[in-house]
């Protein structure tokens with residue numbers, strides 16, 4: 412019996428151990444080496460062949476092999492069980508983690524749900540209704556006048572509310588002695604500036620900045636030092652009109668004005684041109700329309716005359732054309748001016764001008 416056998420068995424064990432992977436591999440190893448017929452066990456059986464003298468040393472050598480095998484097996488078993496424990500721990504860890512995750516999800520779901528609940532909106536409920544605004548009757552009257560003249564070929568021109576007294580008065584042939592220039596009648600905004608008392612100044616401004624033929628209407632606010640009563644307001648509106656061309660005449664003027672009046676007041680209304688006086692026109696006229704209310708029979712609105720005065724007008728005075736840098740030997744013009752509140756009152760049978768400014772919806776809502 413030599414030692415090479417011991418080394419062979421040791422080497423064989425180490426090789427097999429290095430390949431072992433499972434618990435059953437190790438059971439096989441145990442049987443193969445430490446079992447009744449195992450390699451280590453059979454070594455002890457060979458003790459008899461060794462001389463009595465060598466026996467203790469040989470026995471010790473076998474024992475060392477046996478220990479090596481046993482400790483190798485033990486180590487492997489420990490490794491295996493460590494791995495199992497590790498896996499177990501991992502499984503617990505995963506369980507804890509997924510539990511926490513689930514809880515967190517539940518919590519956040521709850522928060523979302525609560526948020527939704529707090530802003531709960533019943534889409535089947537009827538909506539909130541807001542009243543839709545509409546044009547003021549003065550604005551819509553101006554718009555309608557401008558629209559009718561637009562169809563007759565007139566465009567819109569505008570001037571400032573604060574006007575020089577030259578343009579508001581002098582250029583319009585209203586001399587120093589004219590009663591409208593009195594401080595009693597006009598709001599002066601400075602030594603040479605007035606709040607315009609009429610829109611007629613826009614005639615001058617338009618002539619100065621454009622070449623004939625001119626065909627404009629000029630809507631705007633005007634100011635007069637009047638006490639407020641049922642038919643007067645210190646602020647009101649006018650629409651001015653001006654036509655300047657080579658061949659225009661009083662007949663053309665009557666045609667334009669009559670067609671506007673029929674369009675605005677009614678197709679079967681009679682229109683009358685009554686001689687009058689304005690410093691800026693010659694000849695001048697006032698235009699009357701058959702009473703809208705009584706259709707000419709006579710009533711309180713027309714003071715039994717059967718007619719309503721709706722505008723002032725006339726052929727533009729040669730001095731006014733000159734002040735607008737237009738040669739009165741070549742060009743002629745006609746002009747007109749109407750009070751918007753006045754004709755709106757006539758048209759809608761409104762008896763008090765203040766109804767336009769008091770913003771009482773019971774009045775204004777009738778004009779939607």
Ligand code: DAH
Nearest residue numbers: 609611723724725746747748
């Ligand atoms: N400017 C006059 C007024 O305020 C109205 C008027 C009359 C305008 C005759 C005109 C016109 O253009 O030709 O009472």
